[in-house]
Amino acid sequence: MSTAVDDELWSAIGDPIRRTMIDLLLSDGPGAATSLSRRLPVTRQAVSKHLAVLDRVGLIHAAPAGRERHYQVDEAQLARAVAQLSAVGATWDARLRRIKRIAETIERHRTNNEGG
Amino acid sequence: MEQGTIERDIHVNASPEVVFEVVSQPEHMREWWPDDARFESVAGAPGELVWRDADTGETKTVALAVVEVDPPKRFSFRWCFTEPDRSGQALLVTFDLIPNGAGTQIRMTETGFRELGWEVAVLEEQYRDHENGWDHYMPRLGAYVARLVAIA
Numbered sequence: 001m002s003t004a005v006d007d008e009l010w011s012a013i014g015d016p017i018r019r020t021m022i023d024l025l026l027s028d029g030p031g032a033a034t035s036l037s038r039r040l041p042v043t044r045q046a047v048s049k050h051l052a053v054l055d056r057v058g059l060i061h062a063a064p065a066g067r068e069r070h071y072q073v074d075e076a077q078l079a080r081a082v083a084q085l086s087a088v089g090a091t092w093d094a095r096l097r098r099i100k101r102i103a104e105t106i107e108r109h110r111t112n113n114e115g116g
Numbered sequence: 117m118e119q120g121t122i123e124r125d126i127h128v129n130a131s132p133e134v135v136f137e138v139v140s141q142p143e144h145m146r147e148w149w150p151d152d153a154r155f156e157s158v159a160g161a162p163g164e165l166v167w168r169d170a171d172t173g174e175t176k177t178v179a180l181a182v183v184e185v186d187p188p189k190r191f192s193f194r195w196c197f198t199e200p201d202r203s204g205q206a207l208l209v210t211f212d213l214i215p216n217g218a219g220t221q222i223r224m225t226e227t228g229f230r231e232l233g234w235e236v237a238v239l240e241e242q243y244r245d246h247e248n249g250w251d252h253y254m255p256r257l258g259a260y261v262a263r264l265v266a267i268a
Contacts, residue, residue, distance in 0.1 A: 010229070089122045096126045096224060098148035103138045103220075107130035 132188035
């Protein structure tokens with residue numbers, strides 16, 4: 001796994017406008033820069049730049065459609081980006097389960113001592 | 117999900133005071149995370165987390181800095197610094213404790229991944245729990261709590 005590519009993938013998905021664009025492309029299906037810019041608070045030029053970033057890391061793919069290019073989300077690549085962060089989250093789940101067990105064991109011992 | 121932030125909630129059947137001790141005291145932290153944790157639970161205090169390779173005996177030490185200590189409500193610290201001497205970017209871990217019935221809701225957030233990139237996230241994932249699974253862990257916990265109660 002290439003770290004440089006993953007860094008780019010991460011920062012590509014880290015931008016809120018780009019995340020909204022991915023959401024729109026997922027909910028509405030493949031779209032062009034013009035139609036996306038109508039739904040976003042940024043210029044068409046800005047949308048084109050964001051699309052280029054997403055394209056470069058493989059999160060979307062372009063296909064010619066008449067005079068425009070239509071962009072489509074690469075769901076496998078998107079799933080991969082999300083899975084990377086989930087892996088880190090899973091280690092916190094394990095840590096928190098331990099915190100819970102330790103705190104509850106201490107609490108039970110203290111209550112028993114007070115009661116008895 | 118906000119990319120770049122990990123957020124977790126868990127309910128614990130223990131008072132916020134007990135939970136605060138467990139998340140903020142190094143002698144507790146080394147029971148739920150690294151092999152050793154050294155820091156004073158005081159805002160601004162520097163500290164270290166240590167992982168030991170069971171096979172080779174090699175140790176890996178990671179710098180930590182305590183950020184906020186507000187018992188029994190909040191404990192936060194930074195780690196995974198990009199520069200020496202606890203400078204540059206870092207991940208920020210915050211435990212917020214909210215009373216919930218007779219127990220406590222823990223909200224854990226870890227932020228800074230977006231700024232630091234994937235490389236640090238891989239690193240973070242490597243500093244996983246020093247032991248996997250409760251089978252090995254539970255017998256130790258019993259002895260540990262017995263010691264704790266004897267001291268109290």
